[in-house]
Amino acid sequence: MREVKLFPTTTGQSWLEMSAYKHHTFLPGSEIRDAYDYVVVGAGYGGQAAARHLAELHPEARIAVFEAIRIGDNDSGKNAGFIIDVPHDFGDQGASSFEENKKYFELNTFIIKWMEDTIKARGIEDVDWDHCGKYLCCAETKSFKLIDHEIDELKRMNCSYEVVEGDELHRRIGTRYYKKALYTSGTVLINPADVLRGLFSVMPEKVEVFEECPVMRVDEGNPPSVLLRNGRKVRAKAVIVTAGPFIPQFGIGSKVFCPVLSYGAFTRQFTEDEMQHLQGVKPWGCTAGHPAGTTVRFTRDRRIFVRNGFSFATHLTTSHQRIQRAIPKLRRAYENRFPELRHVNFEFVYGGMINMTMNYRPLMLQHHPSIFASACGEGAGVAKTSLLGYYIAEWVSGIPSDNLEFLRKISTPKRLPPEPFLTVGAEARLFYEELNAKKEI
Numbered sequence: 286m287r288e289v290k291l292f293p294t295t296t297g298q299s300w301l302e303m304s305a306y307k308h309h310t311f312l313p314g315s316e317i318r319d320a321y322d323y324v325v326v327g328a329g330y331g332g333q334a335a336a337r338h339l340a341e342l343h344p345e346a347r348i349a350v351f352e353a354i355r356i357g358d359n360d361s362g363k364n365a366g367f368i369i370d371v372p373h374d375f376g377d378q379g380a381s382s383f384e385e386n387k388k389y390f391e392l393n394t395f396i397i398k399w400m401e402d403t404i405k406a407r408g409i410e411d412v413d414w415d416h417c418g419k420y421l422c423c424a425e426t427k428s429f430k431l432i433d434h435e436i437d438e439l440k441r442m443n444c445s446y447e448v449v450e451g452d453e454l455h456r457r458i459g460t461r462y463y464k465k466a467l468y469t470s471g472t473v474l475i476n477p478a479d480v481l482r483g484l485f486s487v488m489p490e491k492v493e494v495f496e497e498c499p500v501m502r503v504d505e506g507n508p509p510s511v512l513l514r515n516g517r518k519v520r521a522k523a524v525i526v527t528a529g530p531f532i533p534q535f536g537i538g539s540k541v542f543c544p545v546l547s548y549g550a551f552t553r554q555f556t557e558d559e560m561q562h563l564q565g566v567k568p569w570g571c572t573a574g575h576p577a578g579t580t581v582r583f584t585r586d587r588r589i590f591v592r593n594g595f596s597f598a599t600h601l602t603t604s605h606q607r608i609q610r611a612i613p614k615l616r617r618a619y620e621n622r623f624p625e626l627r628h629v630n631f632e633f634v635y636g637g638m639i640n641m642t643m644n645y646r647p648l649m650l651q652h653h654p655s656i657f658a659s660a661c662g663e664g665a666g667v668a669k670t671s672l673l674g675y676y677i678a679e680w681v682s683g684i685p686s687d688n689l690e691f692l693r694k695i696s697t698p699k700r701l702p703p704e705p706f707l708t709v710g711a712e713a714r715l716f717y718e719e720l721n722a723k724k725e726i
Contacts, residue, residue, distance in 0.1 A: 287502070289534040292531070301482070303476060303551075305411055317349070320521065331677075333484050339682070351513070366474055369419060372438070373665035400671065417472070418468055450464060460622045503656060508521060526656070544639065545641055551634075589629075593618055647692070
């Protein structure tokens with residue numbers, strides 16, 4: 286296969302800064318073995334699930350996980366921290382059928398429980414993991430149609446929900462910016478870097494985790510192998526690549542990923558006096574009434590988090606200058622929602638990629654008899670990415686199931702147009718969406 290030319294980079298300060306596991310140390314490169322039973326490339330939520338489930342299925346197997354940068358500083362640690370159980374954004378172009386959404390709900394519920402059981406069993410209940418549920422908040426009357434559409438789907442799926450508005454909505458979230466919200470209770474809100482790093486810190490004994498250890502190439506063969514930046518060649522019975530939009534860099538799969546950059550910011554922690562404006566408000570999170578709208582969270586450590594601003598990640602990275610240019614839009618979103626707290630500064634600002642495909646379908650494939658890959662293809666990725674990692678471990682192990690077949694069946698990402706049409710088209714679509722989002726931003 287070809288040598289990788291683009292790697293993940295670290296830009297901005299994000300959830301990792303607030304993680305209790307920020308300073309956890311993983312194994313040094315000097316302990317890398319020449320051969321393992323399984324090698325996992327990429328230490329995001331997909332890599333975590335794949336490595337852990339392989340260890341469950343094969344307790345005696347030696348497993349290595351390689352991550353190019355710090356775990357939790359990758360894009361898996363730079364999302365908004367929603368693990369959503371119900372299918373998200375039913376109305377998106379290319380959205381799943383009703384029967385597929387029912388299956389997603391079943392599988393999302395399963396993987397959330399599996400992760401939570403792991404957290405409890407491994408004694409890391411101090412990670413930032415809250416059963417807060419999720420609000421879909423609308424600031425404009427025209428956005429109510431999205432709430433109505435999702436209610437119709439939730440009713441058909443027999444999922445519970447609650448419509449909240451007026452004084453009750455203000456009491457719960459501490460702002461009068463929104464007119465109406467749809468609340469569902471099954472979503473877990475997390476610090477994604479904290480949970481990810483915590484889970485990797487308590488891997489089974491024979492899973493060896495190496496961060497800041499980029500894989501330069503994945504070589505086909507019998508057995509396959511990976512070439513590391515330090516020149517080491519590591520053999521394995523099977524290799525699983527869970528590197529999101531970087532998967533094609535290894536020559537695996539066709540060009541299907543169109544990742545979108547989005548920008549997030551955290552206020553400093555509120556003082557006791559400032560908390561009077563949020564008196565009685567518990568941690569919460571909301572997605573917007575438009576796909577390009579602002580995602581907002583009130584975190585357990587008393588900060589407001591906002592995320593908005595979209596641009597196409599042509600080169601799979603962003604710059605500090607682009608993050609700086611995102612701040613005014615983030616400030617407007619924050620100050621419009623919390624005018625009484627407009628004096629509070631942002632402490633951390635970052636840019637991160639949302640891994641998308643044109644039809645929102647995931648990737649799950651067998652590239653070679655012993656080389657596999659998986660990645661999510663839409664915005665609500667923590668649950669689905671984890672699901673793909675869990676079941677690709679079963680695929681590698683030769684364990685058939687209806688759930689595996691379902692995920693393989695839906696993994697049909699649409700091939701992208703060539704450049705420069707891809708970037709021009711993507712930027713035009715993002716501009717159009719933001720223009721129409723209006724007050725939802």
